[in-house]
Amino acid sequence: MKLTAEKVSKKYNRKTGGAGYFYAVGETDFALEENALTAVFGRSGSGKTTLLHMLGGLLAPDSGRVLADGRDIYALSDKALSAFRNRHIGVIPQGSTPIASLTVLENVLLPSLMAGERAEAYALELLETVGIAALRDAMPGELSGGELRRMAIARALINKPSIVLADEPTGDLDDENTAKVLSLLRDTAAGGAAVLLVTHESEAANYADIVLKMDGGKLTNTL
Amino acid sequence: MKSINGLSLKNIIKKPVRSVALLVIAAFLAFSAFGGSLMVSSLSNGLDSLSARLGADIVVVPYAATSKVSYDSIIIQGKPGQFYMDAKYYDKIKNEIEGIDKITAQCFLASAKASCCSTRLQIIGFDPKTDFSVQPWVEKSYSDDLQLYDAVIGSDVTPNSDMTVVIFGETLRVQAVLDKTGTELDSAMYVNADTMKQLIKAHNEKNPNQERVVDPDRVVSSVLIKVQDGYDIDDVVGDINLHVRQVKAIRTQNMISDVASSLSGVSGMIGVLMVLMVVMWVLSAVLMAVAFTMIMNERKKEFAVLRVLGASRARLAGFVFQENALLTLAGGLLGVLITLALAALFAPLIAQSIGLPFLLPSPLMMAAAAAVTVLLTVAAGALTAAVSAYKISKIDTGLILRGDNG
Numbered sequence: 001m002k003l004t005a006e007k008v009s010k011k012y013n014r015k016t017g018g019a020g021y022f023y024a025v026g027e028t029d030f031a032l033e034e035n036a037l038t039a040v041f042g043r044s045g046s047g048k049t050t051l052l053h054m055l056g057g058l059l060a061p062d063s064g065r066v067l068a069d070g071r072d073i074y075a076l077s078d079k080a081l082s083a084f085r086n087r088h089i090g091v092i093p094q095g096s097t098p099i100a101s102l103t104v105l106e107n108v109l110l111p112s113l114m115a116g117e118r119a120e121a122y123a124l125e126l127l128e129t130v131g132i133a134a135l136r137d138a139m140p141g142e143l144s145g146g147e148l149r150r151m152a153i154a155r156a157l158i159n160k161p162s163i164v165l166a167d168e169p170t171g172d173l174d175d176e177n178t179a180k181v182l183s184l185l186r187d188t189a190a191g192g193a194a195v196l197l198v199t200h201e202s203e204a205a206n207y208a209d210i211v212l213k214m215d216g217g218k219l220t221n222t223l
Numbered sequence: 224m225k226s227i228n229g230l231s232l233k234n235i236i237k238k239p240v241r242s243v244a245l246l247v248i249a250a251f252l253a254f255s256a257f258g259g260s261l262m263v264s265s266l267s268n269g270l271d272s273l274s275a276r277l278g279a280d281i282v283v284v285p286y287a288a289t290s291k292v293s294y295d296s297i298i299i300q301g302k303p304g305q306f307y308m309d310a311k312y313y314d315k316i317k318n319e320i321e322g323i324d325k326i327t328a329q330c331f332l333a334s335a336k337a338s339c340c341s342t343r344l345q346i347i348g349f350d351p352k353t354d355f356s357v358q359p360w361v362e363k364s365y366s367d368d369l370q371l372y373d374a375v376i377g378s379d380v381t382p383n384s385d386m387t388v389v390i391f392g393e394t395l396r397v398q399a400v401l402d403k404t405g406t407e408l409d410s411a412m413y414v415n416a417d418t419m420k421q422l423i424k425a426h427n428e429k430n431p432n433q434e435r436v437v438d439p440d441r442v443v444s445s446v447l448i449k450v451q452d453g454y455d456i457d458d459v460v461g462d463i464n465l466h467v468r469q470v471k472a473i474r475t476q477n478m479i480s481d482v483a484s485s486l487s488g489v490s491g492m493i494g495v496l497m498v499l500m501v502v503m504w505v506l507s508a509v510l511m512a513v514a515f516t517m518i519m520n521e522r523k524k525e526f527a528v529l530r531v532l533g534a535s536r537a538r539l540a541g542f543v544f545q546e547n548a549l550l551t552l553a554g555g556l557l558g559v560l561i562t563l564a565l566a567a568l569f570a571p572l573i574a575q576s577i578g579l580p581f582l583l584p585s586p587l588m589m590a591a592a593a594a595v596t597v598l599l600t601v602a603a604g605a606l607t608a609a610v611s612a613y614k615i616s617k618i619d620t621g622l623i624l625r626g627d628n629g
Contacts, residue, residue: 058531059621079535084535093624099230099530101237106224111532113227113502139237155532 001162004169008064012172042214050199090156098140103138126154231546252507257501263498268582279447303333303343307442322454327353328443348419365399379409391425447573527623544609555600
């Protein structure tokens, strides 16, 4: 599935001082290619997370459109957009994002349960892949930041999405686990998915097919 | 967790402090609503039962009794005591006063100590032929005519093992035990006029030195009157007081108001209770709404994650409603059960302290009130939470996640 953004922009209101608002993302065109891992680098506050959220149907742009195979996802009803996200987009949000009342396995299974399935075998396979199979019955409170991040990756992949949007997925990981996660995203792209990785870690460039830079809300293809 | 429906239960079980806090608030809300309505309706029932039990518009007593004894407490509440007037006044009223629909006489006798009871016992004699006051009430427990030496007793009177009671040496057969009223009527005994005459005779024989010997064939204690439709009760009262000497006619309603620390006082109390109940319910509902809204705000990030994973706004509201409906349902039921337990424990105490029967509504009425209470509790809690969650979900998920990221 091809995901494209046409002249999308997003501005936020300033809480104090200066102009009333600022552009987190200026008018931007972007295409997320299938079978490829696209890495967007940028400092904190450069607008890369905002771009990812707009692509994931999580933040309506102030202008422009986001198209999935030519269909404007923001023209869909909330129910249809939610179902589309559940089925086709795997989002790995920044930070720790477990559902605290569920075990690791249940967290990973959650998107499949929402889709009316229970892909337990695949969930266990994913947990094995991200290296936390032994923690399947642990509660999120018992996991380290890195383990929680790996759980979120497994959860994003459970419905075998054709689009994966990863926001700083290696933020809390050591070198070994960083390599594992990047390899996993690389493999996911190789399997046919369109993968977007936004990060400020330069090592990710080694795994990416396409490398872009974001600065001051502008996307460029030069590092 | 087998399906997504298990998420709500997991959230409840795995967050015990939050769950218990919400459950307690819901229980308090239900307690204030159900407890208040139970209190108000029980007091109203008590007042109604007093009027209905007497069944008379006017009570006539010997004039002398009005200054010597608490005649009103004796008549209304069944407090042990006695007074008498000549039976000719009964005939005079019956024959000479206009506007009387029904008229009957009662005779009272207070036992010093019967074989059955450790305290004094009030015996009330009535004439089955003319009675319209005692029998409708007694018939709920005993529908046959009482014969000589038959008695119907209040719930606090304990008969002998052979279902007899011995009064002044006379053995009475207990035919029925009345339902509990929560007042001194529970320590009263009802007999027909012939039995009463025998008991007064026995009393006279046991007390040969008493100041005034009562002739059981010539006395009554009170006359009860039901006024004909179209006649004004106050006019009939005035007529009796004007034309029949040595007696005092009193409107029953006024008598009840004197006994029950004034009818208007109790009515006022019911009004205050109703206002208090509404205020308590509103405050509890506001407290619950605030608590639920605060908790929903605390859970913004959790909701955002669910949205990220594909939950629509409606589905998210559904999760939250299901979770909170389970909690408020449990809390509502707990509040109702606590109220019922407290009502059962304290009803007699309340009745004693206010001098009124504290009559709980029928089981059907209580079940209906309990159901409405639980529904209101669920509506106040779960709907607030679901609406709050739905509103939160209308904020772009990205903005919530961004806020979290700082």
